[in-house]
Amino acid sequence: MFLLTFDFWILGCGCLILCILYIHVELFSSMEGKNVELGLCIEMALAKLPFEERLRRAGMIGFRNVEMWFVDDSHKGAPEDLRALARDIGVTITNTVIGAPDGSVGGGLTEPGKRAQWLDRARMTLDFNVRAGIPNTIVCTGNVVPTMSDAAMEQSVLDGLRATVELAEQANVTLLLEPLNTERDHAGYWLWSSDRGAELCRKVGSPRLRLLFDCYHMQIMEGNVIEHIRRNLDVIGHFHAAGVPGRHEIFDNELNYAYIVRAIESLGYTGVFGLEYEPTFDDEQSLRQTLEYLKQQ
Numbered sequence: 001m002f003l004l005t006f007d008f009w010i011l012g013c014g015c016l017i018l019c020i021l022y023i024h025v026e027l028f029s030s031m032e033g034k035n036v037e038l039g040l041c042i043e044m045a046l047a048k049l050p051f052e053e054r055l056r057r058a059g060m061i062g063f064r065n066v067e068m069w070f071v072d073d074s075h076k077g078a079p080e081d082l083r084a085l086a087r088d089i090g091v092t093i094t095n096t097v098i099g100a101p102d103g104s105v106g107g108g109l110t111e112p113g114k115r116a117q118w119l120d121r122a123r124m125t126l127d128f129n130v131r132a133g134i135p136n137t138i139v140c141t142g143n144v145v146p147t148m149s150d151a152a153m154e155q156s157v158l159d160g161l162r163a164t165v166e167l168a169e170q171a172n173v174t175l176l177l178e179p180l181n182t183e184r185d186h187a188g189y190w191l192w193s194s195d196r197g198a199e200l201c202r203k204v205g206s207p208r209l210r211l212l213f214d215c216y217h218m219q220i221m222e223g224n225v226i227e228h229i230r231r232n233l234d235v236i237g238h239f240h241a242a243g244v245p246g247r248h249e250i251f252d253n254e255l256n257y258a259y260i261v262r263a264i265e266s267l268g269y270t271g272v273f274g275l276e277y278e279p280t281f282d283d284e285q286s287l288r289q290t291l292e293y294l295k296q297q
Contacts, residue, residue, distance in 0.1 A: 035265045038294065039065035039094055039274035041240075043074065046283050051075055052085060059089040061287050065272050069097045070105065071128035079132035086133070094272050095136035095176060095238065098125045098164075101143075101186050108142020109160035110153045110190050122164050126171040136174045136238065138212060139164065143188040153190060154200075161204050168208040176212040176238050177201060181220040185247070192221050198232035210237025214276070219244045219255055226263045233267050242277035249277060249286055251293040261294060 040046075040063045042054040049057060051074045058066050066086075068074045075082050086093050099106020099121055106121040107114030125137055141157050148156075161177070168175050179197040180186040191197055197211050213236050215225055222228055229236065241260075243253030250257040261273060279286035 035268075035270040036261055036273045037065055037271070038063060038291070039067055039272040040287065041067040041274060041276035043067070043069045044276055044278050045287060048283075055085060055089055055091060055093075057284070059091045061284060062291055063091065063287075065092050065094045065274070067095050067274055067276070068093060071096050071125050071132075079128045083131070083133045093132065093134045094274070095138055096125055096129055096134055097138040097140070098122050099140060099142075101140040101180055101189055103140075103142030108140065109157045110142040110145050110148070112156045112159070114142075115160060115163070118160060119163060119167070122167055126167055126173050129173045130171050134173075136176050137168075138176045138178050140178055140180070141189070141191040144190050157190070158200065158203060161200065161209060165204055165206045165209050169206065173208070174237060175209045177209060178212040178214060178240075179217060179221070180214070181217040183220050184245075185217070192217075194218050194222060194228050194232055198235050201235040211235045212238045212240065214240035214242075215255060215257070215260060216240065216242035216244055216247055216276075225255065226260060229260075229264060230267060233264075233269060236269070236271075238271060239264070239269075239273045240276045241273060242275070246280075247277055248280045250275065250290060258294060258296065 040058050042051070042058055046054040046057050051068075055066060071079070082093070099108060099118065102108070103111070103114065107117035109118060129135070129137055139161070145153060161175075164175060177191070177197050177200060179191045179194050180189045182189050182192045191200075194211065194213055201209050201211050211232060213229060213232070217240075218228060219225055241250050241257055242248065243250050244255055245253070264273070275287075275290060
């Protein structure tokens with residue numbers, strides 16, 4: 001009788017463990033939505049931790065995708081070591097950044113005279129991406145050049161994009177062209193329109209150049225976020241999100257991000273929706289609350 005009772009106790013514990021594991025998997029899957037995968041920029045959230053620890057902590061919180069910025073700044077070791085660490089943790093590093101938005105790092109694309117500087121940095125970044133197994137890198141145009149006409153700057157940007165795309169095609173890395181806001185964060189930045197960014201991608205005409213649609217930046221500059229996404233989805237390769245105003249939590253701002261995620265899923269987007277915001281309270285608590293908010297969308 002005792003052995004029979006003990007066997008049932010063991011069976012019950014096993015069933016309970018399986019139920020807990022099933023619930024965990026279901027919750028984790030639901031927070032990624034039907035098609036969209038969530039990502040986290042670990043240069044803004046968890047930023048007080050050592051870089052490698054940010055990867056671990058992001059994975060523990062529940063993120064499968066993370067983003068980094070400059071390849072010669074955040075991670076101090078070899079790209080192969082970073083690749084191995086990400087694999088062991090179970091996260092994908094989705095993208096890096098080639099140069100600074102204003103061109104102070106990398107030279108930018110708006111000035112033809114800085115093309116060699118830009119391409120040198122692009123080669124260095126793409127080499128890191130290949131060795132670290134990172135599939136994308138962000139491209140920023142640089143600032144307006146006061147002595148140049150807008151048409152001349154656009155031609156310079158196109159020429160620079162085409163030259164960079166040639167390198168990206170050889171490396172099998174995708175470039176993500178990012179429009180930014182000039183009202184709050186990046187005064188003087190040349191590419192502030194998602195429509196113009198999308199048109200540049202179409203003019204270059206390579207699958208290795210896609211648009212990064214940052215909902216935070218484009219809400220400030222354009223508004224009507226979902227309509228801009230709808231008409232440019234053919235070239236959108238990545239999303240960023242942060243609360244407006246302030247660039248903080250997405251569950252307490254003027255944009256309904258749960259609705260936006262549902263909308264882009266219904267439009268057929270199946271890529272990464274990256275959170276790039278600065279928490280206003282404990283980072284881990286903020287991130288878990290954000291995942292819970294999106295899980296309920």
